[in-house]
Amino acid sequence: MSTLDANWFTEIHADAGSAFSLRIRKKLVDEQTPYQRIEVFETTDFGNFMVIDGCTMVSARENFIYHEMMTHPVLYTHAAPKNVVIVGGGDCGTLREVLRHPEVESVVQVEIDERVTRLAEQYFPELCELNDDSRATLIFGDGIQWMKDAARESLDVVIIDSTDPIGPAEGLFSQPFYEDCLRALRPGGMIVQQSESPLLHPHILRAMHSAMRSAGYADVKTLQFPQMIYPSGWWSATIARKGEKIAGLREAGVVAKPFETRYYTADIHRAAFVLPAFLQQALAQ
Amino acid sequence: MSTLDANWFTEIHADAGSAFSLRIRKKLVDEQTPYQRIEVFETTDFGNFMVIDGCTMVSARENFIYHEMMTHPVLYTHAAPKNVVIVGGGDCGTLREVLRHPEVESVVQVEIDERVTRLAEQYFPELCELNDDSRATLIFGDGIQWMKDAARESLDVVIIDSTDPIGPAEGLFSQPFYEDCLRALRPGGMIVQQSESPLLHPHILRAMHSAMRSAGYADVKTLQFPQMIYPSGWWSATIARKGEKIAGLREAGVVAKPFETRYYTADIHRAAFVLPAFLQQALAQ
Numbered sequence: 001m002s003t004l005d006a007n008w009f010t011e012i013h014a015d016a017g018s019a020f021s022l023r024i025r026k027k028l029v030d031e032q033t034p035y036q037r038i039e040v041f042e043t044t045d046f047g048n049f050m051v052i053d054g055c056t057m058v059s060a061r062e063n064f065i066y067h068e069m070m071t072h073p074v075l076y077t078h079a080a081p082k083n084v085v086i087v088g089g090g091d092c093g094t095l096r097e098v099l100r101h102p103e104v105e106s107v108v109q110v111e112i113d114e115r116v117t118r119l120a121e122q123y124f125p126e127l128c129e130l131n132d133d134s135r136a137t138l139i140f141g142d143g144i145q146w147m148k149d150a151a152r153e154s155l156d157v158v159i160i161d162s163t164d165p166i167g168p169a170e171g172l173f174s175q176p177f178y179e180d181c182l183r184a185l186r187p188g189g190m191i192v193q194q195s196e197s198p199l200l201h202p203h204i205l206r207a208m209h210s211a212m213r214s215a216g217y218a219d220v221k222t223l224q225f226p227q228m229i230y231p232s233g234w235w236s237a238t239i240a241r242k243g244e245k246i247a248g249l250r251e252a253g254v255v256a257k258p259f260e261t262r263y264y265t266a267d268i269h270r271a272a273f274v275l276p277a278f279l280q281q282a283l284a285q
Numbered sequence: 286m287s288t289l290d291a292n293w294f295t296e297i298h299a300d301a302g303s304a305f306s307l308r309i310r311k312k313l314v315d316e317q318t319p320y321q322r323i324e325v326f327e328t329t330d331f332g333n334f335m336v337i338d339g340c341t342m343v344s345a346r347e348n349f350i351y352h353e354m355m356t357h358p359v360l361y362t363h364a365a366p367k368n369v370v371i372v373g374g375g376d377c378g379t380l381r382e383v384l385r386h387p388e389v390e391s392v393v394q395v396e397i398d399e400r401v402t403r404l405a406e407q408y409f410p411e412l413c414e415l416n417d418d419s420r421a422t423l424i425f426g427d428g429i430q431w432m433k434d435a436a437r438e439s440l441d442v443v444i445i446d447s448t449d450p451i452g453p454a455e456g457l458f459s460q461p462f463y464e465d466c467l468r469a470l471r472p473g474g475m476i477v478q479q480s481e482s483p484l485l486h487p488h489i490l491r492a493m494h495s496a497m498r499s500a501g502y503a504d505v506k507t508l509q510f511p512q513m514i515y516p517s518g519w520w521s522a523t524i525a526r527k528g529e530k531i532a533g534l535r536e537a538g539v540v541a542k543p544f545e546t547r548y549y550t551a552d553i554h555r556a557a558f559v560l561p562a563f564l565q566q567a568l569a570q
Contacts, residue, residue: 002297002339004289004304012287012306017330018513019289021297021304045302054287062484065561199347199513226511226519228303228484233518234511263561271556276350276548 009041009049011056013231016200020056020229022046028123035113035168040123046229048123050091052116052163056229058091060124066194067127068264069225070237071097073272074157074192075104076250077239081156082106085184087143087172089161090116093127098159099136100259107136112168114140144171150184158185160193165204173208178215178240187243191217195238197231198224198275202282205236209283212240221246222283223272225263294326294334296341298516301485305341305514307331313408320398320453325408331514333408335376337401337448341514343376345409351479352412353549354510354557355522356382359442359477360389361535361554362524366441367391370469372428372457374446375401378412383444384421385544392421397453399425429456435469443470445478450489458493463500463525470527476502480523482516483509483560487567490521494568497525506531507568508557510548 004010010021022043029040039051047060058066071094075081082105084098090111098107111117117138121128131138139146147158158181162169171177172193181191191212196204205222212220217240227235239246254266275283289295295306307328314325324336332345343351356379360366367390369383375396383392396402402423406413416423424431432443443466447454456462457478466476476497481489490507497505502525512520524531539551560568 002295002304004295004297008304010287010289010304010306012289017308017328019287019293019295019306019308021295021306023302023304043302199511226484226517228517228519232511232513234513260562262563265559265562265565267559268561271559274550274552274556276553277545277550278547280550 009051011051011054013200016231018231020231022049022059022229024049029119031115031119033113033115038115038119040119050119050123053167055164057163058093058124059229060126062228063093063127065225065263066227066235067093067097068261069223069272070094070159070161070192070194072261072264073223073237073269074159074190074239075101076254076269077246077248078156078190079188079248079250083155084157084159085110085150085155086159086161087147088163088169089159091120091124091127092117092131093124094159094161095136096127096130099130099133102258105135108139109136110139110141110143110146112140112142144177144180147177147180147184150180152183153186155184156186156189158191160191162194164196173211175211175215178212178217182216182242185242188241190239190241190246192237192239195222195236197234198236198279199232199234202279205238205279206282208238212238217241218243219246221273222275222279224275225272294336296336296339298485301516303516305516307334307344307514309334314404316400316404318398318400323400323404325404335404335408338452340449343378343409344514345411347513348378348412350510350548351512351520352378352382353546354508355379355444355446355477355479357546357549358508358522358554358557359444359475359524360386361539362531362533363441363475364473364533364535368440369442369444370395370435370440371444371446372432373397373448373454374444376405376409376412377402377416378409379444379446380421381412381415384415384418387543390420393424394421395424395426395428395431397425397427429462432462432465432469435465437468438471440469441471441474443476445476447479449481458496460496460500463497463502467501467527472528473526475524475526475531477522477524480507480521482519483521483564484517484519487564490523490564491567493523497523502526503528504531506558507560507564509560510557
């Protein structure tokens with residue numbers, strides 16, 4: 001049986017009885033902010049790697065899958081996404097992918113902890129390379145309050161790119177927040193939220209579907225993708241739409257997109273919404 | 286930073302700089318066979334769990350994904366799979382899924398290490414529940430030699446369910462073995478082989494595609510699925526077909542199948558063949 005020495009970072013998923021480790025070269029940051037503890041490591045094989053409150057957040061090597069799948073499916077489903085809000089998303093990888101879309105006219109990112117973004121600028125500069133885009137506004141504050149105050153029918157897409165539904169992000173996984181988002185969305189608008197592991201957390205997915213439907217969205221769908229550094233290596237995002245079915249992929253737009261993706265394609269878009277039998281059953285109403 | 290105590294089994298993926306752990310309740314078996322070291326653990330959350338030469342092999346909780354995806358895609362692509370061979374597959378989970386197909390008339394399983402099967406019968410009885418089916422023949426011997434000796438055009442499907450391409454299974458990832466399989470297949474016959482992680486091992490996938498094409502197969506395709514206990518949590522299988530394109534899903538057969546699946550559906554079948562942009566590029570000829 002192998003033993004991990006001090007050259008490894010390990011996240012124990014106590015509820016799941018599993019753990020994931022990356023081999024580190026050195027610790028670059030260990031900082032307690034008013035909100036959470038942030039660590040940044042240099043790994044041997046995954047580039048720089050950020051950890052918040054002991055939970056893996058982002059590695060340079062494989063974050064592209066998560067960030068592409070949190071953004072392009074919803075942006076290429078909306079007919080004309082002009083005004084986008086990101087709640088959380090402090091590493092700015094989601095922001096970068098949104099800003100690649102020329103049809104987007106404004107993106108407001110509301111991250112509670114400015115230090116996440118400042119450390120990302122320093123240690124994940126590639127994720128922050130579009131932060132100076134004139135269409136982007138970075139706000140450091142409470143996303144729940146921001147959404148309460150948002151003008152009615154002023155947004156097309158809300159991307160909820162938060163930590164897990166325990167701790168500071170808990171309120172982002174609740175019906176009142178979904179209702180505030182619904183009010184702020186224009187007809188046909190969508191929210192998308194990271195929704196944990198299909199294998200380990202079907203109960204969270206089920207509760208999220210239920211809360212989104214109860215909040216008044218017309219349709220709720222989950223898509224899934226691999227995510228090596230998150231529990232089980234398999235992750236999901238859940239989309240809810242105001243007044244319409246989640247359909248209408250702008251395939252010509254995907255084919256002609258003026259930027260490269262490493263994971264997302266039109267075929268991946270369709271395939272990601274296909275759920276395995278056990279998850280279909282878990283989510284059946 | 287968390288530390289794993291003696292209550293955890295850890296597999297270090299030294300080449301990848303990552304590690305995966307399961308929390309164990311007790312060790313049930315630790316046995317050196319003529320071929321390899323086999324350990325079986327009782328875990329806290331994943332049921333019984335087999336390890337060979339330090340590498341995670343099978344857990345009771347999530348092996349269904351692997352075993353369904355190694356069998357049903359190829360069996361529902363073949364128009365009439367009558368004669369099937371499994372090379373490796375000692376835990377018998379693949380054998381069970383093959384035997385669920387009434388159209389299959391014979392399955393020969395050639396596993397080099399009888400102890401894998403005997404321990405599976407003891408600790409994974411659910412995987413072995415169809416071992417007494419009259420259509421099944423269990424041979425304990427060398428799959429490479431068996432395939433050399435196989436009658437020409439006598440098989441419809443060969444499932445290569447082996448350990449990684451280092452150590453005893455190395456010869457199963459080589460052009461000469463693929464040529465022997467090709468000779469033993471009837472026209473339209475297929476081989477399917479586990480083909481490692483899309484994220485960590487695209488070079489292995491690339492080499493496998495090349496070797497299968499060089500061996501003379503008409504078409505080679507990779508499908509992918511989540512596999513929590515294998516490196517990166519994301520795994521693949523690669524199919525090669527004799528004389529025909531890999532196409533022709535028997536969708537009516539899937540819909541009317543006389544058994545339940547927990548992962549596989551006709552939609553999952555199609556979705557699994559959709560590869561992300563980076564892997565398409567890696568596999569482009």
